Amino acid sequence: MNSDIGIVGLATMGRNLALNFLDHNQRVSVWNLESELTATFEAEYAQAQLFCASSLTELVASLAKPRRIMLMIQAGDPVDQVLNQLKVLLNKDDIIIDGGNTHFQDTQRRQSSLEAAGIHFVGMGVSGGEAGARHGPSLMFGGSRCAWKNLENQLSTIAAKSDLGSCAEYIGPDGAGHFVKMIHNGIEYGDMQVIAESYDILRRGLKLTANEISEIFGDWNEGPLQSYLIEISAAVLAKQDSITDKPLVDLVLDSAEQKGTGRWAAQTALDLGIPIPTIAAAIDARSISSRKTEREAAAKTLPGVSNTNIPITSETIGNALLAAKLCAYTQGLQLIRAGSEHYNWNINLADPVRVWTGGCIIRARLLREIINALSEAPDVDNLLISPSITNMISQAIPGLREVLQAATQSGIPIPAFSASLSWYDAIRSPRLPQNLTQSQRDAFGAHTYKRIDDPETAVHTEWLK
Secondary structure (H helix, E strand, O other): OOEOEEEEOOOHHHHHHHHHHHHOOOOEEEEOOOHHHHHHHHHHHOOOOEEEOOOHHHHHHOEOOOOEEEEOOOOOHHHHHHHHHHHOOOOOOOEEEEOOOOOHHHHHHHHHHHHHOOOEEEEEEEEOHHHHHHHOOEEEEEOOHHHHHHHHHHHHHHOOEEOOEEOEEEEEOOOHHHHHHHHHHHHHHHHHHHHHHHHHHHHHHOOOOHHHHHHHHHHHOOOOOOEHHHHHHHHHHHOEOOOOOOEHHHHOOOOOOOOOHHHHHHHHHHHHOOOOHHHHHHHHHHHHHHOHHHHHHHHOOOOOOOOOOOOOOHHHHHHHHHHHHHHHHHHHHHHHHHHHHHHOOOOOOHHHHHHOOOOOOOOEOHHHHHHHHHHHOOOOOOHHHOHHHHHHHHHHHHHHHHHHHHHHHOOOOOHHHHHHHHHHHHHOOOOOOHHHHHHHHHHHHOOOEEEOOEEEEEEOOOOOO
């Protein structure tokens, strides 16, 4: 009997998605370029519903029609190479799903090419890491409605479930799914950075041990800050090194890596004119962390602050963290809205937020508050002015101000906290100092400006005469 789905790529995500499909009584065919991985997978998980193909041709031949093939391979050229091979093997109405972290514009290009051949191409964001892929990921579907109807039941079955239903959803056409996954990852960057800054303040400012901070994170995870990232942070901080019996986190090199999705989000935000400073600060923080040798040399030369004691409470830091998280989510949703309008995707913002309530890395209690806010005011551009969110940020923002002041005076870097507060204060300011900026531009370059009393007319002044 032919398989229900084919999976190309048997690295961590591909193999675990294959097992997830098998768990849900799906017949699965798999193929990997390196045949050793295929052989190992077959030896370990051999069963009647699994077929391990020796070639792409054999994989395609093993599938029921219309064929459904999911690519779980490295983004970029490897995807194009496989698509070029599949294009001549597939027929009209067959479906290819790219489940990798692909740039949404590549997805748009590929979909246009394949649709011309009658083949449906889907760009689907997959979030949840190894555990999510195995037991239920968050799935952000971008492609044709026809392809979604064909795949909806199959994908909903393997996706994570929250109290709001299956965490698989149609997001919009062509690149919408990968766009939303990119923004999800940008929010993830911001969220991880403000958690790290909270940890740093607790560690260096309050002089707490890793175990003590773990307990605080555990307490936070019982309240408004409850999230997967807070949960795993508590577990990470509690882990002891088997060799030294010290907290393992203290032995981890402080140089963070990144795969590109955060950088794509920041670049896209620049292209669309949407400020995402909390997310951008998180990206910069990872880049600075990677310059370990430079930092160590500077530490021997550049003056700092002798006293890093911070006279604030963990409750205050928790409020600061909540405020910064709200800023990151708001910035991300503004970027999704802008992308939806620019590319005519017609994304309902509540859909990705609902999908994020289970399976994905940024799943959190806060998302339910955001869904409620979007139901109250679905067209609001700034989430923070929704009544329920306004109440939350109003209670949390004093903590952010206090933390910012204390950390700055103590020489502890908090780039994402700082960016969040500056953005918050900027968006609530009816007048900003860019009147001077425009005047400067007109003075040195005759770029013109507009007057408050006539905002439609561009004028020029000879400022320097």
